[in-house]
Amino acid sequence: MEVRKVYKNPHTNLLQLEEHMYPLVDVDKPNVFRNLFPYDEVPKIAFNDRIVPHNMPDDIWITDTTFRDGQQSRAPYSTEQIVTIYDYLHRLGGPKGIIRQSEFFLYSKKDRDAVYKCMERGYEFPEVTSWIRASKKDFELVKEIGMKETGILVSCSDYHIFYKMKMTRGQAMQHYLSVVRECLETGVAPRCHLEDITRSDIYGFVIPFCLELMKLGEEYKIPVKIRACDTMGYGVNFSGAVIPRSVQGIIYGLMTHAGVPSHLLEWHGHNDFYKAVTNSTTAWLYGACGINCSLFGIGERTGNTPLEAMVFEYAQLKGTLDGMETTVITELAEYFTKEIGFVMPARTPFVGKNFNVTRAGIHADGLLKNEEIYNIFDTEKFLNRPVLVAVSNTSGLAGIAHWMNAFFKLKDEDAIDKSHPLVEKIKEWVDKEYESGRVTVITDDELIKVINTYSKELGITL
Structure with a gap:
């Protein structure tokens, strides 16, 4: 034994x-x-x-x-x-x-x-x-x-x-x-x-x-x-x-x-x-x-x-x-x-295109005030992925402002808030899109085109 x-x-x-x-x-x-x-x-x-x-x-x-x-x-x-x-x-x-x-x-x-x-x-x-x-x-x-x-x-x-x-x-x-x-x-x-x-x-x-x-x-x-x-x-x-x-x-x-x-x-x-x-x-x-x-x-x-x-x-x-x-x-x-050519499911943690993107207006408002509220950690630091907001009928003024700050890398004194006149103009355009029956999220290219149009109209440079 x-x-x-x-x-x-x-x-x-x-x-x-x-x-x-x-x-x-x-x-x-x-x-x-x-x-x-x-x-x-x-x-x-x-x-x-x-x-x-x-x-x-x-x-x-x-x-x-x-x-x-x-x-x-x-x-x-x-x-x-x-x-x-x-x-x-x-x-x-x-x-x-x-x-x-x-x-x-x-x-x-x-x-x-x-x-x-x-x-x-x-x-x-x-x-x-x-x-x-x-x-x-x-x-x-x-x-x-x-x-x-x-x-x-x-x-x-x-x-x-x-x-x-x-x-x-x-x-x-x-x-x-x-x-x-x-x-x-x-x-x-x-x-x-x-x-x-x-x-x-x-x-x-x-x-x-x-x-x-x-x-x-x-x-x-x-x-x-x-x-x-x-x-x-x-x-x-x-x-x-x-x-x-x-x-x-x-x-x-x-x-x-x-x-x-x-x-x-x-x-x-x-x-x-x-x-x-x-x-x-x-x-x-x-x-x-x-x-x-x-x-x-x-x-x-x-x-x-x-x-x-x-x-x-x-x-x-x-x-x-x-x-x-x-x-x-x-x-x-x-x-x-x-x-x-691998199709990455959009909601996959850490790597999906939507993993740190929010669509809800109330969440976007929180992100605009402090991104820690709705982001798991500093995704820009650890993954080179800044927190984003997708613009849709529920995004609101705060969501549009956050998208613009993230896309154009506007920080500190350069950042815009939801009361900015350009944000209000974009919001009016978004509302009309969905009132006319749209059901899809606004694409980045569409937003850039509209922002350029209204920026010239208001005499604003981002």
Whole structure:
């Protein structure tokens, strides 16, 4: 019988001893948690009120899957586009490399060319890594390119093991371990992607498997990373929810019972139930150092955790951006829109064209007096996006004045208020537009034309 060591918890400064042993439970029939996931009903969120403690690591970071999972739901990026985006990610991550890694496919020549060109950049961060299936053939690609680390797909729910792979748990584990061992034999650090972890048997398969992975890491003196993949977005962050849906329960189990240290633990979320960001933040709070994201959440089905969201989650949790260059987020959004042709939903936080635009006249009046009233933070400073007001039938005098100040960059003594005669003239024109049946927002070009006309009429120069 294995004797577990007493160890000191660095966060609580208490000695701890975990005596639980979790051998593989090699079942004859798959456990698909039909009580939680009845396919012909909405999934259930059950509770047992077992609470685990917060355990946020001293250092947390972001990893990127824009070129891997992000390419699974859209037309492939060109080599040039990948390299350009990679340059942006390097700038965004700042001198401390908060965006720690970026993972790439290796299957096409285009992807391999992009890998070589990104590696030639010589950046420390984001580190270029790869992703492969648990196949020895795929691993040949990793060795050929000379990668230091690769992700390996190791599906862990019985849905995948029994129905997709047609294996038992024992067979799947041995197959995965053989590929990981081959990876370690050549000095490449494996990153094990535990696909579909939120429908898996955590104590019957995941923890026994991860215990074996940690042993392999110790044997070869090479770290084996664990990525907990909420592939279907079933994870929840509610206190006291049951596993396998509980994010904090999964993180706690991997750390406490499988012995996975925080710096080797990542969370990869999907947004099927609108929980990708909150689940990712929860993973940080309960012990995972890494959160895997894609730019603008672009990924399979409903997408991944948006990388730009986690930049600001990081700042809110740590109280600092740690040198991240957040204005790059706006540059990336413009690049995706203009050069790649990606349609950015207008109300998308931080990057949508309307994310800091208000239409209501009463809100515009507040913005005119103090923009802090209706703006989340200094968006001009952090995103190079000054707060704006869209002019419509509800904008009022204050909305028009605010639009003019923002568009023409009129500040302090040069700023105009809602009693300005030019503002009143514009308001009269706007009212006539909507009285005649207009239903759309006034465009910038229309406003500029009308402002120029009335400015000349009133003898005013802006």
